[in-house]
Amino acid sequence: MENVRAAHPELEVFYRTPAVRLVTENGRVTGVIGRQHDGTHTLFRAAKAVILATGDYTNNPAMVARWCPDIAEFDKKQFGKTGDGHVLAISAGANMEPVGHTKMMHDFDSALMFEEPFLYLNMHGERFTNEYTGFVYMGNLLRDQPSYKGNMLDADHPDGSKGWYCTVYDSSYMEWDKDSFVDGPVPPFVMEKFIPGAVENPQGVFKNLIDLHRCDTLEELAAELDLPCDAMLASVARYNQLCQQGCDTDFGKPAKYLHPILKPPFWGARKHIRVSAEVSGIRTNENAQALDAAGKPVKGLYCAGNLGGPFFGGSDYPFHQTGLSLGRCYTFGMIAAKHALGML
Ligand SMILES: Cc1cc2nc3c(=O)[nH]c(=O)nc-3n(C[C@H](O)[C@H](O)[C@H](O)COP(=O)(O)OP(=O)(O)OC[C@H]3O[C@@H](n4cnc5c(N)ncnc54)[C@H](O)[C@@H]3O)c2cc1C
Incomplete structure:
Protein backbone atom coordinates (compact mmCIF):
# COMPACT_ATOMS: atom_id res chain seq x y z
CA MET A 1 0.00 0.00 0.00
CA GLU A 2 2.87 2.38 0.77
CA ASN A 3 4.16 1.84 -2.80
CA VAL A 4 0.75 2.74 -4.18
CA ARG A 5 0.62 5.87 -2.05
CA ALA A 6 4.10 6.87 -3.16
CA ALA A 7 2.98 6.62 -6.79
CA HIS A 8 -0.32 8.38 -6.08
CA PRO A 9 0.20 10.90 -3.26
CA GLU A 10 -3.37 12.13 -3.72
CA LEU A 11 -4.67 8.73 -2.58
CA GLU A 12 -6.11 8.79 0.93
CA VAL A 13 -6.43 5.51 2.82
CA PHE A 14 -8.73 5.00 5.79
CA TYR A 15 -7.69 2.08 7.94
CA ARG A 16 -9.89 0.65 10.69
CA THR A 17 -12.93 2.12 8.94
CA PRO A 18 -15.09 -0.81 7.79
CA ALA A 19 -17.83 -0.09 5.29
CA VAL A 20 -21.12 -0.64 7.07
CA ARG A 21 -23.72 0.75 4.69
CA LEU A 22 -24.13 1.74 1.05
CA VAL A 23 -25.93 4.97 0.20
CA THR A 24 -28.42 4.76 -2.63
CA GLU A 25 -30.08 7.71 -4.32
CA ASN A 26 -32.58 7.44 -7.17
CA GLY A 27 -31.66 3.82 -7.81
CA ARG A 28 -27.92 4.45 -7.91
CA VAL A 29 -25.25 3.67 -5.35
CA THR A 30 -23.69 7.04 -4.57
CA GLY A 31 -21.61 6.46 -1.49
CA VAL A 32 -20.55 4.29 1.37
CA ILE A 33 -20.64 4.86 5.11
CA GLY A 34 -17.66 3.71 7.15
CA ARG A 35 -17.50 3.24 10.87
CA GLN A 36 -14.47 4.87 12.50
CA HIS A 37 -12.66 3.14 15.33
CA ASP A 38 -14.09 5.68 17.81
CA GLY A 39 -17.61 4.61 16.85
CA THR A 40 -18.44 7.66 14.70
CA HIS A 41 -19.46 7.25 11.08
CA THR A 42 -18.13 8.90 7.94
CA LEU A 43 -19.93 9.22 4.63
CA PHE A 44 -17.73 8.76 1.55
CA ARG A 45 -19.43 10.17 -1.54
CA ALA A 46 -18.56 8.36 -4.76
CA ALA A 47 -17.55 10.59 -7.65
CA LYS A 48 -18.03 7.71 -10.09
CA ALA A 49 -19.01 4.49 -8.32
CA VAL A 50 -18.41 2.29 -5.30
CA ILE A 51 -16.14 -0.73 -5.83
CA LEU A 52 -16.45 -3.35 -3.13
CA ALA A 53 -13.57 -5.83 -2.72
CA THR A 54 -14.12 -7.15 0.79
CA GLY A 55 -13.11 -10.78 0.26
CA ASP A 56 -15.08 -13.91 1.09
CA TYR A 57 -17.43 -15.04 3.85
CA THR A 58 -15.71 -18.12 5.23
CA ASN A 59 -15.82 -16.80 8.82
CA ASN A 60 -19.55 -16.05 8.72
CA PRO A 61 -21.19 -19.33 9.84
CA ALA A 62 -24.70 -18.25 8.80
CA MET A 63 -23.54 -17.43 5.27
CA VAL A 64 -21.51 -20.64 5.10
CA ALA A 65 -24.58 -22.64 6.15
CA ARG A 66 -26.69 -20.92 3.48
CA TRP A 67 -24.25 -20.73 0.58
CA CYS A 68 -21.46 -23.27 1.05
CA PRO A 69 -22.39 -25.81 3.72
CA ASP A 70 -19.68 -28.14 2.34
CA ILE A 71 -17.02 -26.22 4.28
CA ALA A 72 -18.88 -25.84 7.59
CA GLU A 73 -17.04 -28.62 9.41
CA PHE A 74 -13.58 -27.80 8.07
CA ASP A 75 -11.07 -25.46 9.69
CA LYS A 76 -10.54 -22.08 8.05
CA LYS A 77 -7.08 -20.68 7.34
CA GLN A 78 -8.19 -17.08 7.52
CA PHE A 79 -10.15 -15.03 10.02
CA GLY A 80 -12.26 -11.89 9.82
CA LYS A 81 -13.72 -12.85 6.42
CA THR A 82 -17.29 -12.08 7.40
CA GLY A 83 -18.89 -11.42 4.04
CA ASP A 84 -19.57 -7.72 4.69
CA GLY A 85 -19.44 -6.85 1.02
CA HIS A 86 -21.95 -9.54 0.10
CA VAL A 87 -24.41 -8.16 2.65
CA LEU A 88 -23.84 -4.57 1.49
CA ALA A 89 -24.25 -5.46 -2.18
CA ILE A 90 -27.40 -7.47 -1.55
CA SER A 91 -28.81 -4.53 0.45
CA ALA A 92 -28.38 -2.41 -2.68
CA GLY A 93 -30.27 -4.91 -4.85
CA ALA A 94 -27.46 -7.17 -6.04
CA ASN A 95 -27.96 -10.88 -6.43
CA MET A 96 -25.84 -13.75 -5.08
CA GLU A 97 -24.51 -16.53 -7.32
CA PRO A 98 -26.79 -19.55 -6.97
CA VAL A 99 -25.68 -22.34 -4.67
CA GLY A 100 -22.81 -24.42 -5.89
CA HIS A 101 -20.30 -21.95 -4.52
CA THR A 102 -16.66 -22.75 -5.20
CA LYS A 103 -14.30 -23.53 -2.33
CA MET A 104 -10.51 -23.53 -2.27
CA MET A 105 -9.22 -26.17 0.15
CA HIS A 106 -5.74 -27.58 0.43
CA ASP A 107 -2.78 -28.66 2.51
CA ILE A 273 -7.19 -29.99 4.46
CA ARG A 274 -8.41 -26.53 5.51
CA VAL A 275 -10.36 -23.82 3.73
CA SER A 276 -8.14 -21.20 2.11
CA ALA A 277 -10.90 -19.19 0.50
CA GLU A 278 -14.44 -19.24 -0.77
CA VAL A 279 -14.38 -17.87 -4.29
CA SER A 280 -18.00 -17.32 -5.29
CA GLY A 281 -20.04 -14.24 -4.59
CA ILE A 282 -22.23 -11.52 -6.01
CA ARG A 283 -23.22 -11.99 -9.63
CA THR A 284 -21.30 -9.58 -11.83
CA ASN A 285 -20.90 -9.00 -15.55
CA GLU A 286 -17.73 -8.75 -17.62
CA ASN A 287 -17.18 -5.21 -16.31
CA ALA A 288 -17.41 -6.36 -12.66
CA GLN A 289 -20.69 -4.49 -12.28
CA ALA A 290 -22.97 -6.04 -9.67
CA LEU A 291 -26.13 -7.50 -11.19
CA ASP A 292 -29.64 -7.63 -9.82
CA ALA A 293 -31.98 -10.64 -9.93
CA ALA A 294 -33.00 -9.70 -13.48
CA GLY A 295 -29.37 -9.61 -14.60
CA LYS A 296 -29.30 -5.81 -14.92
CA PRO A 297 -26.38 -3.77 -13.47
CA VAL A 298 -26.97 -2.16 -10.09
CA LYS A 299 -26.02 1.39 -11.01
CA GLY A 300 -22.89 2.69 -9.34
CA LEU A 301 -21.84 -0.63 -7.80
CA TYR A 302 -18.95 -2.95 -8.67
CA CYS A 303 -17.84 -6.13 -6.89
CA ALA A 304 -14.30 -7.43 -7.40
CA GLY A 305 -12.07 -10.17 -6.00
CA ASN A 306 -13.66 -13.09 -4.21
CA LEU A 307 -16.73 -10.94 -3.68
CA GLY A 308 -17.50 -11.05 -7.41
CA GLY A 309 -18.75 -13.94 -9.44
CA PRO A 310 -19.49 -16.17 -11.18
CA PHE A 311 -16.08 -17.23 -12.38
CA PHE A 312 -15.15 -20.79 -11.46
CA GLY A 313 -18.48 -22.48 -12.07
CA GLY A 314 -17.92 -25.62 -10.01
CA SER A 315 -17.80 -26.65 -6.40
CA ASP A 316 -14.00 -27.07 -6.34
CA TYR A 317 -11.33 -24.51 -7.09
CA PRO A 318 -9.26 -25.73 -10.07
CA PHE A 319 -5.65 -26.06 -8.88
CA HIS A 320 -4.46 -26.95 -12.35
CA GLN A 321 -3.95 -23.26 -13.16
CA THR A 322 -1.70 -21.69 -10.54
CA GLY A 323 -2.57 -18.20 -9.35
CA LEU A 324 -6.00 -18.20 -10.94
CA SER A 325 -7.70 -16.83 -7.85
CA LEU A 326 -5.28 -13.98 -7.28
CA GLY A 327 -5.12 -13.35 -11.01
CA ARG A 328 -8.82 -12.82 -11.36
CA CYS A 329 -8.90 -10.66 -8.20
CA TYR A 330 -6.30 -8.30 -9.65
CA THR A 331 -7.79 -8.38 -13.13
CA PHE A 332 -11.37 -7.64 -12.17
CA GLY A 333 -10.29 -4.97 -9.67
CA MET A 334 -8.57 -3.20 -12.54
CA ILE A 335 -11.49 -3.75 -14.91
CA ALA A 336 -13.93 -2.38 -12.34
CA ALA A 337 -11.85 0.77 -11.84
CA LYS A 338 -11.36 1.36 -15.56
CA HIS A 339 -15.02 0.82 -16.34
CA ALA A 340 -16.13 3.11 -13.53
CA LEU A 341 -13.81 5.81 -14.93
CA GLY A 342 -15.26 5.36 -18.41
CA MET A 343 -12.00 3.95 -19.76
CA LEU A 344 -13.55 0.67 -21.02
C1 LIG B 1 -3.04 -20.09 2.65
C2 LIG B 1 -3.59 -19.55 1.36
C3 LIG B 1 -2.94 -19.83 0.18
C4 LIG B 1 -3.43 -19.33 -1.01
N1 LIG B 1 -2.72 -19.60 -2.16
C5 LIG B 1 -3.14 -19.06 -3.31
C6 LIG B 1 -2.38 -19.26 -4.51
O1 LIG B 1 -1.32 -19.90 -4.49
N2 LIG B 1 -2.84 -18.72 -5.66
C7 LIG B 1 -3.98 -17.98 -5.72
O2 LIG B 1 -4.33 -17.51 -6.78
N3 LIG B 1 -4.72 -17.78 -4.61
C8 LIG B 1 -4.32 -18.29 -3.41
N4 LIG B 1 -5.06 -18.08 -2.27
C9 LIG B 1 -6.35 -17.35 -2.37
C10 LIG B 1 -6.17 -15.85 -2.51
O3 LIG B 1 -5.22 -15.42 -1.57
C11 LIG B 1 -7.50 -15.15 -2.27
O4 LIG B 1 -8.50 -15.71 -3.09
C12 LIG B 1 -7.39 -13.66 -2.57
O5 LIG B 1 -6.36 -13.07 -1.80
C13 LIG B 1 -8.68 -12.94 -2.27
O6 LIG B 1 -8.51 -11.57 -2.53
P1 LIG B 1 -9.67 -10.55 -2.22
O7 LIG B 1 -9.12 -9.19 -2.53
O8 LIG B 1 -10.95 -10.94 -2.87
O9 LIG B 1 -9.96 -10.68 -0.67
P2 LIG B 1 -9.02 -10.45 0.58
O10 LIG B 1 -7.59 -10.65 0.26
O11 LIG B 1 -9.65 -11.27 1.64
O12 LIG B 1 -9.16 -8.89 0.91
C14 LIG B 1 -10.37 -8.34 1.37
C15 LIG B 1 -10.06 -7.10 2.17
O13 LIG B 1 -11.28 -6.42 2.48
C16 LIG B 1 -11.23 -6.00 3.84
N5 LIG B 1 -12.62 -5.86 4.34
C17 LIG B 1 -13.49 -6.83 4.71
N6 LIG B 1 -14.66 -6.31 5.11
C18 LIG B 1 -14.54 -4.98 4.97
C19 LIG B 1 -15.41 -3.87 5.21
N7 LIG B 1 -16.65 -4.02 5.69
N8 LIG B 1 -14.94 -2.61 4.96
C20 LIG B 1 -13.67 -2.41 4.48
N9 LIG B 1 -12.81 -3.41 4.22
C21 LIG B 1 -13.24 -4.68 4.47
C22 LIG B 1 -10.46 -7.11 4.55
O14 LIG B 1 -9.94 -6.61 5.76
C23 LIG B 1 -9.38 -7.42 3.52
O15 LIG B 1 -8.27 -6.56 3.68
C24 LIG B 1 -4.61 -18.55 -1.04
C25 LIG B 1 -5.27 -18.27 0.16
C26 LIG B 1 -4.76 -18.77 1.35
C27 LIG B 1 -5.48 -18.44 2.64
Whole structure:
Protein backbone atom coordinates (compact mmCIF):
# COMPACT_ATOMS: atom_id res chain seq x y z
CA MET A 1 0.00 0.00 0.00
CA GLU A 2 2.87 2.38 0.77
CA ASN A 3 4.16 1.84 -2.80
CA VAL A 4 0.75 2.74 -4.18
CA ARG A 5 0.62 5.87 -2.05
CA ALA A 6 4.10 6.87 -3.16
CA ALA A 7 2.98 6.62 -6.79
CA HIS A 8 -0.32 8.38 -6.08
CA PRO A 9 0.20 10.90 -3.26
CA GLU A 10 -3.37 12.13 -3.72
CA LEU A 11 -4.67 8.73 -2.58
CA GLU A 12 -6.11 8.79 0.93
CA VAL A 13 -6.43 5.51 2.82
CA PHE A 14 -8.73 5.00 5.79
CA TYR A 15 -7.69 2.08 7.94
CA ARG A 16 -9.89 0.65 10.69
CA THR A 17 -12.93 2.12 8.94
CA PRO A 18 -15.09 -0.81 7.79
CA ALA A 19 -17.83 -0.09 5.29
CA VAL A 20 -21.12 -0.64 7.07
CA ARG A 21 -23.72 0.75 4.69
CA LEU A 22 -24.13 1.74 1.05
CA VAL A 23 -25.93 4.97 0.20
CA THR A 24 -28.42 4.76 -2.63
CA GLU A 25 -30.08 7.71 -4.32
CA ASN A 26 -32.58 7.44 -7.17
CA GLY A 27 -31.66 3.82 -7.81
CA ARG A 28 -27.92 4.45 -7.91
CA VAL A 29 -25.25 3.67 -5.35
CA THR A 30 -23.69 7.04 -4.57
CA GLY A 31 -21.61 6.46 -1.49
CA VAL A 32 -20.55 4.29 1.37
CA ILE A 33 -20.64 4.86 5.11
CA GLY A 34 -17.66 3.71 7.15
CA ARG A 35 -17.50 3.24 10.87
CA GLN A 36 -14.47 4.87 12.50
CA HIS A 37 -12.66 3.14 15.33
CA ASP A 38 -14.09 5.68 17.81
CA GLY A 39 -17.61 4.61 16.85
CA THR A 40 -18.44 7.66 14.70
CA HIS A 41 -19.46 7.25 11.08
CA THR A 42 -18.13 8.90 7.94
CA LEU A 43 -19.93 9.22 4.63
CA PHE A 44 -17.73 8.76 1.55
CA ARG A 45 -19.43 10.17 -1.54
CA ALA A 46 -18.56 8.36 -4.76
CA ALA A 47 -17.55 10.59 -7.65
CA LYS A 48 -18.03 7.71 -10.09
CA ALA A 49 -19.01 4.49 -8.32
CA VAL A 50 -18.41 2.29 -5.30
CA ILE A 51 -16.14 -0.73 -5.83
CA LEU A 52 -16.45 -3.35 -3.13
CA ALA A 53 -13.57 -5.83 -2.72
CA THR A 54 -14.12 -7.15 0.79
CA GLY A 55 -13.11 -10.78 0.26
CA ASP A 56 -15.08 -13.91 1.09
CA TYR A 57 -17.43 -15.04 3.85
CA THR A 58 -15.71 -18.12 5.23
CA ASN A 59 -15.82 -16.80 8.82
CA ASN A 60 -19.55 -16.05 8.72
CA PRO A 61 -21.19 -19.33 9.84
CA ALA A 62 -24.70 -18.25 8.80
CA MET A 63 -23.54 -17.43 5.27
CA VAL A 64 -21.51 -20.64 5.10
CA ALA A 65 -24.58 -22.64 6.15
CA ARG A 66 -26.69 -20.92 3.48
CA TRP A 67 -24.25 -20.73 0.58
CA CYS A 68 -21.46 -23.27 1.05
CA PRO A 69 -22.39 -25.81 3.72
CA ASP A 70 -19.68 -28.14 2.34
CA ILE A 71 -17.02 -26.22 4.28
CA ALA A 72 -18.88 -25.84 7.59
CA GLU A 73 -17.04 -28.62 9.41
CA PHE A 74 -13.58 -27.80 8.07
CA ASP A 75 -11.07 -25.46 9.69
CA LYS A 76 -10.54 -22.08 8.05
CA LYS A 77 -7.08 -20.68 7.34
CA GLN A 78 -8.19 -17.08 7.52
CA PHE A 79 -10.15 -15.03 10.02
CA GLY A 80 -12.26 -11.89 9.82
CA LYS A 81 -13.72 -12.85 6.42
CA THR A 82 -17.29 -12.08 7.40
CA GLY A 83 -18.89 -11.42 4.04
CA ASP A 84 -19.57 -7.72 4.69
CA GLY A 85 -19.44 -6.85 1.02
CA HIS A 86 -21.95 -9.54 0.10
CA VAL A 87 -24.41 -8.16 2.65
CA LEU A 88 -23.84 -4.57 1.49
CA ALA A 89 -24.25 -5.46 -2.18
CA ILE A 90 -27.40 -7.47 -1.55
CA SER A 91 -28.81 -4.53 0.45
CA ALA A 92 -28.38 -2.41 -2.68
CA GLY A 93 -30.27 -4.91 -4.85
CA ALA A 94 -27.46 -7.17 -6.04
CA ASN A 95 -27.96 -10.88 -6.43
CA MET A 96 -25.84 -13.75 -5.08
CA GLU A 97 -24.51 -16.53 -7.32
CA PRO A 98 -26.79 -19.55 -6.97
CA VAL A 99 -25.68 -22.34 -4.67
CA GLY A 100 -22.81 -24.42 -5.89
CA HIS A 101 -20.30 -21.95 -4.52
CA THR A 102 -16.66 -22.75 -5.20
CA LYS A 103 -14.30 -23.53 -2.33
CA MET A 104 -10.51 -23.53 -2.27
CA MET A 105 -9.22 -26.17 0.15
CA HIS A 106 -5.74 -27.58 0.43
CA ASP A 107 -2.78 -28.66 2.51
CA PHE A 108 0.48 -28.15 0.65
CA ASP A 109 2.37 -27.63 3.90
CA SER A 110 2.47 -30.90 5.87
CA ALA A 111 4.70 -32.59 3.27
CA LEU A 112 5.48 -32.68 -0.43
CA MET A 113 4.06 -35.37 -2.73
CA PHE A 114 0.46 -34.42 -1.81
CA GLU A 115 -0.83 -35.46 -5.25
CA GLU A 116 0.73 -38.92 -5.38
CA PRO A 117 -1.64 -41.89 -5.25
CA PHE A 118 -0.10 -43.58 -2.21
CA LEU A 119 -2.30 -45.52 0.21
CA TYR A 120 -4.70 -43.06 1.89
CA LEU A 121 -6.24 -43.81 5.28
CA ASN A 122 -8.83 -41.87 7.24
CA MET A 123 -8.17 -41.16 10.91
CA HIS A 124 -9.83 -44.46 11.83
CA GLY A 125 -7.09 -46.20 9.86
CA GLU A 126 -9.44 -47.22 7.03
CA ARG A 127 -8.87 -46.89 3.31
CA PHE A 128 -11.66 -44.71 1.88
CA THR A 129 -11.01 -43.84 -1.76
CA ASN A 130 -9.34 -44.51 -5.05
CA GLU A 131 -6.26 -42.43 -4.31
CA TYR A 132 -5.93 -41.43 -7.94
CA THR A 133 -9.11 -39.35 -7.57
CA GLY A 134 -6.87 -36.33 -7.11
CA PHE A 135 -5.97 -33.80 -4.50
CA VAL A 136 -8.44 -31.21 -5.78
CA TYR A 137 -11.36 -33.40 -4.69
CA MET A 138 -10.11 -34.36 -1.23
CA GLY A 139 -12.27 -31.68 0.38
CA ASN A 140 -15.38 -33.38 -1.00
CA LEU A 141 -14.28 -36.87 -0.01
CA LEU A 142 -13.30 -35.89 3.51
CA ARG A 143 -16.64 -34.29 4.24
CA ASP A 144 -17.92 -37.83 4.80
CA GLN A 145 -14.90 -39.16 6.70
CA PRO A 146 -14.39 -39.05 10.50
CA SER A 147 -13.43 -35.84 12.26
CA TYR A 148 -10.15 -35.62 14.13
CA LYS A 149 -8.82 -33.44 16.92
CA GLY A 150 -5.32 -32.43 15.80
CA ASN A 151 -3.31 -29.22 15.71
CA MET A 152 -4.39 -25.93 14.12
CA LEU A 153 -8.10 -26.37 14.75
CA ASP A 154 -9.97 -23.11 14.36
CA ALA A 155 -12.16 -21.57 17.05
CA ASP A 156 -15.32 -23.13 15.60
CA HIS A 157 -14.01 -26.70 15.96
CA PRO A 158 -12.42 -27.10 19.40
CA ASP A 159 -13.43 -30.77 19.52
CA GLY A 160 -12.16 -31.72 16.09
CA SER A 161 -12.73 -31.00 12.44
CA LYS A 162 -13.09 -32.66 9.07
CA GLY A 163 -10.26 -32.65 6.57
CA TRP A 164 -7.80 -35.13 8.06
CA TYR A 165 -6.25 -38.19 6.43
CA CYS A 166 -2.87 -39.93 6.13
CA THR A 167 -0.85 -40.91 3.09
CA VAL A 168 1.28 -44.03 3.63
CA TYR A 169 4.06 -45.51 1.49
CA ASP A 170 7.26 -47.46 1.89
CA SER A 171 10.94 -46.87 1.20
CA SER A 172 10.88 -48.48 -2.22
CA TYR A 173 9.20 -45.41 -3.74
CA MET A 174 12.37 -44.04 -5.33
CA GLU A 175 12.68 -47.30 -7.31
CA TRP A 176 9.16 -47.15 -8.77
CA ASP A 177 8.56 -46.58 -12.42
CA LYS A 178 8.12 -42.89 -13.40
CA ASP A 179 4.52 -43.70 -14.44
CA SER A 180 3.70 -44.53 -10.82
CA PHE A 181 3.69 -40.84 -9.96
CA VAL A 182 1.56 -37.90 -10.90
CA ASP A 183 4.31 -35.34 -10.31
CA GLY A 184 7.37 -37.48 -9.64
CA PRO A 185 9.19 -38.77 -6.56
CA VAL A 186 10.88 -36.40 -4.14
CA PRO A 187 14.03 -37.92 -2.64
CA PRO A 188 14.19 -38.62 1.10
CA PHE A 189 16.84 -35.97 1.76
CA VAL A 190 14.36 -33.30 0.54
CA MET A 191 11.42 -34.83 2.40
CA GLU A 192 13.30 -34.88 5.70
CA LYS A 193 12.70 -31.23 6.47
CA PHE A 194 8.98 -32.06 6.71
CA ILE A 195 9.62 -34.49 9.59
CA PRO A 196 9.16 -32.52 12.82
CA GLY A 197 12.50 -32.34 14.62
CA ALA A 198 14.48 -34.20 11.94
CA VAL A 199 16.31 -31.16 10.57
CA GLU A 200 17.70 -28.35 12.64
CA ASN A 201 16.13 -25.05 11.58
CA PRO A 202 14.42 -26.40 8.42
CA GLN A 203 14.09 -23.86 5.61
CA GLY A 204 11.12 -23.35 3.30
CA VAL A 205 8.55 -24.98 5.59
CA PHE A 206 6.03 -23.82 8.16
CA LYS A 207 7.31 -25.50 11.32
CA ASN A 208 3.85 -25.61 12.87
CA LEU A 209 2.37 -27.34 9.80
CA ILE A 210 4.93 -29.99 8.80
CA ASP A 211 3.61 -33.45 9.68
CA LEU A 212 5.60 -36.18 7.92
CA HIS A 213 6.81 -39.31 9.74
CA ARG A 214 9.32 -42.04 8.95
CA CYS A 215 9.40 -45.15 11.14
CA ASP A 216 11.07 -48.54 11.15
CA THR A 217 7.82 -50.38 11.83
CA LEU A 218 4.20 -49.87 10.86
CA GLU A 219 3.26 -50.03 14.54
CA GLU A 220 5.49 -47.03 15.27
CA LEU A 221 4.10 -45.21 12.26
CA ALA A 222 0.53 -45.80 13.44
CA ALA A 223 1.46 -44.31 16.82
CA GLU A 224 3.09 -41.23 15.26
CA LEU A 225 0.14 -40.64 12.95
CA ASP A 226 -2.29 -41.28 15.83
CA LEU A 227 -4.06 -44.03 13.85
CA PRO A 228 -5.58 -47.10 15.54
CA CYS A 229 -2.81 -49.66 15.05
CA ASP A 230 -4.95 -52.74 14.39
CA ALA A 231 -7.08 -50.94 11.84
CA MET A 232 -4.04 -49.52 10.05
CA LEU A 233 -2.29 -52.90 9.91
CA ALA A 234 -5.43 -54.51 8.54
CA SER A 235 -5.76 -51.79 5.88
CA VAL A 236 -2.12 -52.17 4.84
CA ALA A 237 -2.49 -55.96 4.67
CA ARG A 238 -5.57 -55.65 2.47
CA TYR A 239 -3.87 -53.06 0.27
CA ASN A 240 -0.82 -55.31 -0.16
CA GLN A 241 -3.15 -58.13 -1.17
CA LEU A 242 -4.75 -55.90 -3.84
CA CYS A 243 -1.29 -54.88 -5.06
CA GLN A 244 -0.30 -58.52 -5.35
CA GLN A 245 -3.40 -59.40 -7.36
CA GLY A 246 -2.75 -56.34 -9.56
CA CYS A 247 -6.32 -55.16 -9.50
CA ASP A 248 -7.92 -52.78 -7.00
CA THR A 249 -11.27 -54.51 -6.60
CA ASP A 250 -12.05 -52.31 -3.56
CA PHE A 251 -11.76 -48.81 -5.07
CA GLY A 252 -10.60 -49.16 -8.67
CA LYS A 253 -7.22 -47.43 -8.55
CA PRO A 254 -5.31 -48.07 -11.81
CA ALA A 255 -2.84 -50.97 -11.46
CA LYS A 256 0.20 -48.82 -12.28
CA TYR A 257 -0.30 -46.96 -8.99
CA LEU A 258 -0.52 -50.09 -6.84
CA HIS A 259 2.66 -50.56 -4.78
CA PRO A 260 2.70 -52.78 -1.69
CA ILE A 261 3.90 -51.36 1.60
CA LEU A 262 6.68 -53.73 2.59
CA LYS A 263 10.08 -52.08 2.78
CA PRO A 264 11.05 -50.22 5.95
CA PRO A 265 11.42 -47.52 6.96
CA PHE A 266 7.79 -46.61 6.34
CA TRP A 267 6.58 -43.11 5.51
CA GLY A 268 3.33 -41.42 6.50
CA ALA A 269 2.10 -37.83 6.15
CA ARG A 270 -0.86 -36.61 8.15
CA LYS A 271 -2.76 -34.19 5.92
CA HIS A 272 -5.04 -31.47 7.20
CA ILE A 273 -7.19 -29.99 4.46
CA ARG A 274 -8.41 -26.53 5.51
CA VAL A 275 -10.36 -23.82 3.73
CA SER A 276 -8.14 -21.20 2.11
CA ALA A 277 -10.90 -19.19 0.50
CA GLU A 278 -14.44 -19.24 -0.77
CA VAL A 279 -14.38 -17.87 -4.29
CA SER A 280 -18.00 -17.32 -5.29
CA GLY A 281 -20.04 -14.24 -4.59
CA ILE A 282 -22.23 -11.52 -6.01
CA ARG A 283 -23.22 -11.99 -9.63
CA THR A 284 -21.30 -9.58 -11.83
CA ASN A 285 -20.90 -9.00 -15.55
CA GLU A 286 -17.73 -8.75 -17.62
CA ASN A 287 -17.18 -5.21 -16.31
CA ALA A 288 -17.41 -6.36 -12.66
CA GLN A 289 -20.69 -4.49 -12.28
CA ALA A 290 -22.97 -6.04 -9.67
CA LEU A 291 -26.13 -7.50 -11.19
CA ASP A 292 -29.64 -7.63 -9.82
CA ALA A 293 -31.98 -10.64 -9.93
CA ALA A 294 -33.00 -9.70 -13.48
CA GLY A 295 -29.37 -9.61 -14.60
CA LYS A 296 -29.30 -5.81 -14.92
CA PRO A 297 -26.38 -3.77 -13.47
CA VAL A 298 -26.97 -2.16 -10.09
CA LYS A 299 -26.02 1.39 -11.01
CA GLY A 300 -22.89 2.69 -9.34
CA LEU A 301 -21.84 -0.63 -7.80
CA TYR A 302 -18.95 -2.95 -8.67
CA CYS A 303 -17.84 -6.13 -6.89
CA ALA A 304 -14.30 -7.43 -7.40
CA GLY A 305 -12.07 -10.17 -6.00
CA ASN A 306 -13.66 -13.09 -4.21
CA LEU A 307 -16.73 -10.94 -3.68
CA GLY A 308 -17.50 -11.05 -7.41
CA GLY A 309 -18.75 -13.94 -9.44
CA PRO A 310 -19.49 -16.17 -11.18
CA PHE A 311 -16.08 -17.23 -12.38
CA PHE A 312 -15.15 -20.79 -11.46
CA GLY A 313 -18.48 -22.48 -12.07
CA GLY A 314 -17.92 -25.62 -10.01
CA SER A 315 -17.80 -26.65 -6.40
CA ASP A 316 -14.00 -27.07 -6.34
CA TYR A 317 -11.33 -24.51 -7.09
CA PRO A 318 -9.26 -25.73 -10.07
CA PHE A 319 -5.65 -26.06 -8.88
CA HIS A 320 -4.46 -26.95 -12.35
CA GLN A 321 -3.95 -23.26 -13.16
CA THR A 322 -1.70 -21.69 -10.54
CA GLY A 323 -2.57 -18.20 -9.35
CA LEU A 324 -6.00 -18.20 -10.94
CA SER A 325 -7.70 -16.83 -7.85
CA LEU A 326 -5.28 -13.98 -7.28
CA GLY A 327 -5.12 -13.35 -11.01
CA ARG A 328 -8.82 -12.82 -11.36
CA CYS A 329 -8.90 -10.66 -8.20
CA TYR A 330 -6.30 -8.30 -9.65
CA THR A 331 -7.79 -8.38 -13.13
CA PHE A 332 -11.37 -7.64 -12.17
CA GLY A 333 -10.29 -4.97 -9.67
CA MET A 334 -8.57 -3.20 -12.54
CA ILE A 335 -11.49 -3.75 -14.91
CA ALA A 336 -13.93 -2.38 -12.34
CA ALA A 337 -11.85 0.77 -11.84
CA LYS A 338 -11.36 1.36 -15.56
CA HIS A 339 -15.02 0.82 -16.34
CA ALA A 340 -16.13 3.11 -13.53
CA LEU A 341 -13.81 5.81 -14.93
CA GLY A 342 -15.26 5.36 -18.41
CA MET A 343 -12.00 3.95 -19.76
CA LEU A 344 -13.55 0.67 -21.02
C1 LIG B 1 -3.04 -20.09 2.65
C2 LIG B 1 -3.59 -19.55 1.36
C3 LIG B 1 -2.94 -19.83 0.18
C4 LIG B 1 -3.43 -19.33 -1.01
N1 LIG B 1 -2.72 -19.60 -2.16
C5 LIG B 1 -3.14 -19.06 -3.31
C6 LIG B 1 -2.38 -19.26 -4.51
O1 LIG B 1 -1.32 -19.90 -4.49
N2 LIG B 1 -2.84 -18.72 -5.66
C7 LIG B 1 -3.98 -17.98 -5.72
O2 LIG B 1 -4.33 -17.51 -6.78
N3 LIG B 1 -4.72 -17.78 -4.61
C8 LIG B 1 -4.32 -18.29 -3.41
N4 LIG B 1 -5.06 -18.08 -2.27
C9 LIG B 1 -6.35 -17.35 -2.37
C10 LIG B 1 -6.17 -15.85 -2.51
O3 LIG B 1 -5.22 -15.42 -1.57
C11 LIG B 1 -7.50 -15.15 -2.27
O4 LIG B 1 -8.50 -15.71 -3.09
C12 LIG B 1 -7.39 -13.66 -2.57
O5 LIG B 1 -6.36 -13.07 -1.80
C13 LIG B 1 -8.68 -12.94 -2.27
O6 LIG B 1 -8.51 -11.57 -2.53
P1 LIG B 1 -9.67 -10.55 -2.22
O7 LIG B 1 -9.12 -9.19 -2.53
O8 LIG B 1 -10.95 -10.94 -2.87
O9 LIG B 1 -9.96 -10.68 -0.67
P2 LIG B 1 -9.02 -10.45 0.58
O10 LIG B 1 -7.59 -10.65 0.26
O11 LIG B 1 -9.65 -11.27 1.64
O12 LIG B 1 -9.16 -8.89 0.91
C14 LIG B 1 -10.37 -8.34 1.37
C15 LIG B 1 -10.06 -7.10 2.17
O13 LIG B 1 -11.28 -6.42 2.48
C16 LIG B 1 -11.23 -6.00 3.84
N5 LIG B 1 -12.62 -5.86 4.34
C17 LIG B 1 -13.49 -6.83 4.71
N6 LIG B 1 -14.66 -6.31 5.11
C18 LIG B 1 -14.54 -4.98 4.97
C19 LIG B 1 -15.41 -3.87 5.21
N7 LIG B 1 -16.65 -4.02 5.69
N8 LIG B 1 -14.94 -2.61 4.96
C20 LIG B 1 -13.67 -2.41 4.48
N9 LIG B 1 -12.81 -3.41 4.22
C21 LIG B 1 -13.24 -4.68 4.47
C22 LIG B 1 -10.46 -7.11 4.55
O14 LIG B 1 -9.94 -6.61 5.76
C23 LIG B 1 -9.38 -7.42 3.52
O15 LIG B 1 -8.27 -6.56 3.68
C24 LIG B 1 -4.61 -18.55 -1.04
C25 LIG B 1 -5.27 -18.27 0.16
C26 LIG B 1 -4.76 -18.77 1.35
C27 LIG B 1 -5.48 -18.44 2.64
